[in-house]
Structures are given as structure tokens and as C-alpha cells.
Amino acid sequence: MFSLSQRFQTVSNTAVTVGLFLAAFIIGTSWFQLVSNHAFDLSSSISNVTPKINVRTSRYYGSVNGKAKENAKVSFDLEADLTKLFNWNTKQVFTYLTAEYENVKHTRQNEVTFWDKIITSKDDAVLNLTDAQSKYHVWDVQEKLTGKDLKLKLHWNIQPWVGPLVYGETDGTFTLSIPEREKTEKKAKESESAESSSPN
Amino acid sequence: MSDVFRELNGKLLFPVDYPSQTLLAKRHKLLVVIGALVSGVVGVATQSILQMGVCYLCFVFVALLLVLPAWKSYRVHNLEWVQPQAVAVDLK
Amino acid sequence: MNLRLELTKLLNLCFVFASAYMFWEGLSLVANTHSPIVVVLSGSMEPAFQRGDILFLWNRNEQSKVGDVVVYEVAGKNIPIVHRVLREHHSIADPSKQVLLTKGDNNAGNDIPLYANRKLYLNKQKDIVGTVKGYFPQLGYITIWVSENKYAKFALLGFLALSSLVGGE
Numbered sequence: 001m002f003s004l005s006q007r008f009q010t011v012s013n014t015a016v017t018v019g020l021f022l023a024a025f026i027i028g029t030s031w032f033q034l035v036s037n038h039a040f041d042l043s044s045s046i047s048n049v050t051p052k053i054n055v056r057t058s059r060y061y062g063s064v065n066g067k068a069k070e071n072a073k074v075s076f077d078l079e080a081d082l083t084k085l086f087n088w089n090t091k092q093v094f095t096y097l098t099a100e101y102e103n104v105k106h107t108r109q110n111e112v113t114f115w116d117k118i119i120t121s122k123d124d125a126v127l128n129l130t131d132a133q134s135k136y137h138v139w140d141v142q143e144k145l146t147g148k149d150l151k152l153k154l155h156w157n158i159q160p161w162v163g164p165l166v167y168g169e170t171d172g173t174f175t176l177s178i179p180e181r182e183k184t185e186k187k188a189k190e191s192e193s194a195e196s197s198s199p200n
Numbered sequence: 201m202s203d204v205f206r207e208l209n210g211k212l213l214f215p216v217d218y219p220s221q222t223l224l225a226k227r228h229k230l231l232v233v234i235g236a237l238v239s240g241v242v243g244v245a246t247q248s249i250l251q252m253g254v255c256y257l258c259f260v261f262v263a264l265l266l267v268l269p270a271w272k273s274y275r276v277h278n279l280e281w282v283q284p285q286a287v288a289v290d291l292k
Numbered sequence: 293m294n295l296r297l298e299l300t301k302l303l304n305l306c307f308v309f310a311s312a313y314m315f316w317e318g319l320s321l322v323a324n325t326h327s328p329i330v331v332v333l334s335g336s337m338e339p340a341f342q343r344g345d346i347l348f349l350w351n352r353n354e355q356s357k358v359g360d361v362v363v364y365e366v367a368g369k370n371i372p373i374v375h376r377v378l379r380e381h382h383s384i385a386d387p388s389k390q391v392l393l394t395k396g397d398n399n400a401g402n403d404i405p406l407y408a409n410r411k412l413y414l415n416k417q418k419d420i421v422g423t424v425k426g427y428f429p430q431l432g433y434i435t436i437w438v439s440e441n442k443y444a445k446f447a448l449l450g451f452l453a454l455s456s457l458v459g460g461e
Contacts, residue, residue: 001221004214007267011228015260018236022256025240026249060404062412088247092339094376094397098358102384111358112379118397120339136402141381141391141413157359159340161249164426167359 027163030089034158034166037084044080044154044172046097048130051178053146054137062139070144071137072178074114078129078154080170085158086122093119094157095127097134099150099176103143112138114152147180220274228263235259305453325351325422330363330372331432336396337361337374344433347374349422355382355390356416361424362394367408372421378402381413390416 001007034040052073056063063069078097085093096116102109114134119125139145152174158166216224235256243252319328332345340361341347349363356362356377363372375394382390391413395402404412414420438444 001224002213002215004212004268004270007216007224008264010225011232011260011264011267014229014232015263018232019256022236022240022252026243026252029244059410059412060401064412088243088249094340094359096359107385108381108383110379110381113358118339136378138379155359161429165361165424167357 023162026089026161030087030160030163031166033087034085039084040168042080042082042084042156042168042170044078044127044170046076046078046152046154046172046174048075048077049152049174049176050075051145051176053178053181056137061137069139070146071139072145073137074134074176075131076115076129076134076152076174078127078132080127080154080172082119082125082127082156083122085156086125089160089162091159091161093125094159095119096155096157097152098155099138099152101148101150103140104147108141110140114138146178148178150176150178152176214270216270216274217277217279219277224267224274228267231263231266232260235263323348323350323352323422325349327363327372327421330374330421331435332374333371333436334373334396336398337376338398340397341374341427342430344430344436346428346432347424348426348428350425351420351422353423354388356380356392356420356423362392363421363424364394364414364419365421366406367419369408373403373406374424375399375403382416388417392416392420 001010052075054071054073055068056071057066057068061069061071076097080095082093082095094116097114098111099114100109100111114136115132116135117127140148153169154172155167155169157168160166235258239252239255239259242255243249246252316328320326322328328349330347330349332341332343332347335343347363358377358380360377361374362377363374365372373394373396375396377392378395379393380390392415393402393404393413403414407414434448438448
């Protein structure tokens with residue numbers, strides 16, 4: 001502590017070390033708040049899910065070399081209360097609706113996202129959507145989506161100010177069975193979308 | 201070249217006497233830890249990390265202000281170094 | 293001028309640089325990735341990650357889950373891209389074979405226009421640098437400033453060398 005630079009180094013070292021303890025305190029209290037608010041057992045309700053199938057031929061919709069690729073969109077009703085995820089350490093909550101399914105031979109497990117939303121404040125955290133449209137066209141790597149059973153779930157992800165990212169999922173699920181399409185219906189839809197197949 | 205740096209270092213020393221050093225070592229640590237506790241309480245009360253950070257930085261700034269400049273009261277007990285003297289020596 | 297003294301000081305300086313490099317390589321080994329700390333370069337993940345944030349990566353997970361924030365490099369280019377996994381498909385028999393589709397939170401569409409060789413998916417083993425586990429705000433702006441300003445690199449190196457020499461005694 002003799003010279004100026006030594007004193008400055010000592011004080012800044014102490015400040016940084018104690019600052020790390022403060023950061024640990026923030027992470028600890030926010031985690032404790034999440035657990036005591038039962039944030040990991042949140043419930044949600046997904047209902048009224050209707051799929052819509054389109055066939056596309058551009059690379060942006062999953063088609064390889066121009067071959068026809070089945071794309072799916074869904075409309076759904078969603079109710080969830082995510083206010084318990086917000087505390088002083090929450091920067092934003094990213095919530096997303098995913099669907100899990102297996103391929104026909106049950107050799108591959110898949111999970112796709114139909115819809116997501118960024119919530120930045122507690123006031124916007126109550127989700128009450130009716131007839132919402134999915135944000136993304138979804139296609140499978142190799143197969144069609146018709147004839148498959150999709151299990152839909154709502155997940156959330158907290159982006160904190162300090163500390164690690166926290167992930168979780170809500171309790172509500174919905175199993176959607178996409179029916180096989182009639183051959184004639186499929187042909188009609190193909191010619192329809194081939195005429196208007198410019199990507200929107 | 202290193203002589204220049206050594207001279208520069210000597211000028212930037214701003215020394216402090218030894219009893220003050222022990223005093224400062226204890227005091228700044230106490231100040232920073234108290235600052236952390238107070239800003240923790242402020243943060244939980246206001247539920248805002250920004251308030252907590254500002255409060256903590258204020259305490260750190262006060263600690264720096266107390267420690268960095270070589271205030272007059274820290275140099276009261278300066279040690280008296282023996283000055284080199286020229287002495288005539290009979291070599292024979 | 294004492295040559296040995298000057299060389300000793302130079303040795304100390306080399307020691308500082310060498311230990312910084314060793315720390316980086318050690319971290320790379322622990323996290324199993326060639327780049328365990330990256331700086332966010334674009335605003336495609338706002339408001340979660342701003343330009344200049346530092347991200348800490350971890351690459352010891354066999355699979356990525358939908359919703360993970362991953363860093364990947366397009367084959368051939370050295371620029372890390374930080375986006376979120378939108379879709380994943382993996383084989384049940386061999387879980388390490390996984391393909392991913394990613395999208396930035398702040399982008400309108402997914403990352404297919406960014407992938408090289410007209411591919412539709414990223415390969416988890418080959419393309420992913422790591423999953424984001426933690427972050428520190430804004431400190432990485434120094435590296436952005438250094439890489440975008442011609443003289444900043446020399447100024448920073450000069451400052452480091454000077455401070456190590458002056459404070460050495």
C-alpha cells in the first residue's frame with residue numbers, strides 16, 4: 001500500500017472480488033424467487049389446433065432441387081400466465097411452441113418450432129391467444145408431415161441480466177394428428193400452389 | 201532506458217507512512233464490504249439491479265477517494281532515513 | 293545500461309503474454325471448443341444479446357435442444373454467428389447425429405440463406421462451435437473497436453507493454 005499504483009490495485013481487487021459476491025447474491029435470490037413461485041410448474045392450455053398443409057418447391061421452404069416438399073402451418077388457441085418468471089434479474093423471456101414427433105420407422109426423433117414470442121416486461125406476460133397463426137412453415141427432413149402425431153408443448157427461456165440462461169416448459173400439451181390427405185385433393189393442391197408458388 | 205522509467209516511477213509514488221498503510225488496508229475492505237451489503241438491501245428493496253449497481257459504485261468511489269490521494273494525515277509519521285554523508289577515510 | 297536487467301524485464305513481459313495464451317487454450321480444452329469466449333457482432337439476437345456482449349460457450353453436450361442459443365461458423369468463413377435453435381432432428385439409435393435449423397430472434401426468417409453450399413441444416417458435430425451458457429454485458433466492445441480501427445491494435449499493445457514496464461519495478 002506504499003505507492004499510488006499499489007493502493008489503486010488493492011482497492012480495485014477488493015471491489016471486483018466483492019462485486020463477484022454481489023453477482024452470486026443476485027443469481028441466488030432470483031433462482032430462489034423462481035423456485036418459491038413454482039415457476040417450473042407453470043400450467044398452460046393449448047387447444048383448437050388446426051393444421052394447414054401446403055406443398056412448396058423452393059429451397060426456402062425445404063425443397064431440395066425443386067422437388068415438392070410438404071409444409072405445415074397451424075392455427076391454435078393458447079393460454080398461459082408467465083408473470084411468475086419475471087423478477088429483478090429477468091432481462092427477457094423467450095417463449096416458444098414446439099411439436100415433437102417421430103418418423104415413420106421410429107428411428108428419428110424430431111422437434112420443430114411453430115411459434116415463438118419475446119416478452120420483455122411483466123405486463124405482456126399473460127398470453128391469451130385465440131386462433132393465432134403459427135409464425136413458421138414447418139417441414140420434415142425427409143418425410144411428409146401428414147399422417148404423423150405431433151405433441152405440442154409450450155417452453156420458456158429466461159435471459160437474465162446476470163448469470164446462466166434458465167429453461168423450462170409449461171404443463172399443457174396437445175396431441176395433433178395430421179390426417180392423411182386424399183390423393184385427388186393432394187393433386188389439386190399441388191397444381192394450385194405450383195401456379196402461385198412464389199415465396200411470400 | 202530503464203533509468204527513465206525508474207525516475208518516472210519515483211515521481212509517481214505518492215507515498216504514505218506505515219501506520220496509515222495498516223489503517224487503510226483494514227478500512228477500505230470494511231468500506232467495500234459494507235457498501236456491498238447496503239447495495240444488496242437497496243437492490244432487493246427497489247427490485248432493480250441498476251439501483252444496486254449505482255449504490256455499490258458510489259461506495260467504491262468513496263473508498264477510492266479515501267485511499268488513493270496521499271492525504272496529509274497519512275504522512276504524519278514518516279520515517280527519517282539516514283542521509284548519506286561524505287566521510288574522509290585515511291587509507292594508509 | 294545493464295543488458296541482463298533489460299532482458300529480465302523482457303522475459304517478464306513474455307511471461308504475461310504466455311500465461312494469457314495458456315489461459316485461453318486451457319479454457320478451450322475444458323469447454324471442448326476452439327473458441328470458448330465470443331463477442332456478439334450483430335444485432336440479430338436483440339433484445340437478448342446486444343452487439344459487444346461477451347458470451348461463454350460450452351460444447352460438451354451431445355445434443356442441442358430446441359431453444360438453445362448456439363454459436364456456429366458458416367463453413368469457410370471465420371465469423372461466428374449467434375442464433376437460437378429453431379428445429380432439431382436426431383437419430384434415436386445414434387443421438388450424436390443431429391441436424392439443426394437456426395434463426396436469430398431479431399430476424400424475420402430462418403438462417404437458410406446463410407448456410408453454405410445450399411444446405412438446409414447445420415450439422416451439430418461439424419458446424420456448432422458451442423452452446424451459450426452465460427454472458428457478460430458490453431465488455432467485448434473493446435475487441436470490436438480493435439478490429440474495426442486500424443491504429444487501435446497498436447495503441448492497445450503499446451499501452452499493455454508500457455504499463456507492464458512502468459509498473460514492473
